[in-house]
Amino acid sequence: MTISHEPHHKPQHGDVQQRRHGQPHEAHAYWVTKDGHGELRSEAIETPQDGQALVRTLYSGVSRGTERVVHEGRVPERVADLMHAPHQEGDFPGPVKYGYLNVGVVEQGPDEWVGKTVFSLHPHQDFYVVPTKQLTPIPHDVPARRAVLTGIVEVAINALWEAGPRLGDRVAVVGGGLVGGVLATLLRKYPLGRLQLVDADPDKQKLAETLGIDFAEPSEAKGDCDIVFHCSASNEGLKLSLQLAGDDSDVIELSWFADKEVTLPLGEDFHARRLTIRSSQVGAVALPRRHRRTNAQRLQEAAAQLKDPLFDTFITSECQFRNLPATIVSLFERPGGFCHVVAYPKPEE
Structure with a gap:
């Protein structure tokens, strides 16, 4: 450069x-x-x-x-x-x-x-x-330095509004990068039945421990999830997300693959168990809240969530x-x- x-x-x-x-x-x-x-x-x-x-x-x-x-x-x-x-x-x-x-x-x-x-x-x-x-x-x-994360927390909030986690839900976050980690930080406040951070990098266990949530490498991840949030921007991660999703449940896709093409075994879990892959793109407020929240209000909520020093x-x-x-x-x-x-x-x- x-x-x-x-x-x-x-x-x-x-x-x-x-x-x-x-x-x-x-x-x-x-x-x-x-x-x-x-x-x-x-x-x-x-x-x-x-x-x-x-x-x-x-x-x-x-x-x-x-x-x-x-x-x-x-x-x-x-x-x-x-x-x-x-x-x-x-x-x-x-x-x-x-x-x-x-x-x-x-x-x-x-x-x-x-x-x-x-x-x-x-x-x-x-x-x-x-x-x-x-x-x-x-x-x-909220310290100014931490506040740079406002736009990332906004992405996570949009995905939560998209999925609508419920009491006792079994939830997996696949991909422990910035977006996945911030999303897991918000999810830990929900009264879930199970929350698991899944990543192929075993070092991400340190992040899960910091957040106080369960961690699993792909081979050990628990299935039959009510919601799976995919954040790894990888072919393997999305394939795993389909395997972890329970019957008739949703995979919320937060990754932007840009020009990368994705190959999925749609003849397996996706077809047989009637799964849904739903995009959560932050340019528009998630449909379940679109008529009652503006983009500005979503950002205000994100800034308020950053009072938590864990971020x-x-x-x-x-x-x-x-x-x-x-x-x-x-x-x-x-x-x-x-x-x-x-x-x-x-x-x-």
């Missing part, structure tokens, strides 16, 4: 004064180039208008699975428009400004918003202007924003780990 030659911006107190006087402000954003490299690019942002806010980013998060697909240029052309992130610039396969886990503080805007810590589905960028209706206030007892388990590495282009390559090459956090300079720096 490459870093653009512009010097990395370090906000000074004078910058805040400039913004208050309506001067354009220079921001820096991370872009994926067409050849799969990355760089920091500068751009001018204007003073916020009515109903808008200027946000100074504190932290952003790298969603390894989705952002790796974008970096590798593997977004299928057929769904490129559907997979467009809310504040994305450029088109797939690139150059594209992409990302959706951003936490910052409002520096300018309506009085009731100034000084608030907020979450936004915004790419990796040090300053940006967005409508306040696209910001989610972070509760005062700190899923922040496993960090870099400075200026180092993101160099860091992200090695991040995708290294197996393991959950959410990578990007820290941004403070004004006094």
Whole structure:
């Protein structure tokens, strides 16, 4: 990856004064180039208008699975428009400004918003202007660093609304990555009959122990489940999910396979036991709640759930924003780990 030659911006107190006087402000954003490299690019942002806010980013998060697909240029052309992130610039396969886990503080805007810590589905960028209706206030007892997980918790909440776990249900989560782990963290609050985290990596037992739930490798996983959540983005994981599902039950698919083709033995469990594979894609609120919840309300619920310090388990590495282009390559090459956090300079720096 490459870093653009512009010097990395370090906000000074004078910058805040400039913004208050309506001067354009220079921001820096991370872009994926067409050849799969990355760089920091500068751009001018204007003073916020009515109903808008200027946000100074504190932290952003790298969603390894989705952002790796974008970096590798593997977004299928057929769904490129559907997979467009809310504040994305450029088109797939690139150059594209992409990302959706951003936490910052409002520096300018309506009085009731100034000084608030907020979450936004915004790419990796040090300053940006967005409508306040696209910001989610972070509760005062949720640390800003942990709040980058708001978008991941939202994915898990959508899957829970999709499936509707009931008292005494037998539930399996197949795939103990970031999404599967966060989902299991929420599921442990339910009065289930059984909850099992299933992963081919025996090291994921440590995560299950931290969460206080049962762990199993694929050969030891318990079947006859009422609900199976599949989060491994693998052919083998989805096949196993069908084997673990009970008669007439549902497999909730959270994985995004992008351009990977999947081969399944649909003549076995799926057909004989009348199973259902249901997609849980976060772009729309799950159908059972779609008429009574908005996307904004779903994000508010996600932010509230992050009061639980157990979610700190899923922040496993960090870099400075200026180092993101160099860091992200090695991040995708290294197996393991959950959410990578990007820290941004403070004004006094």
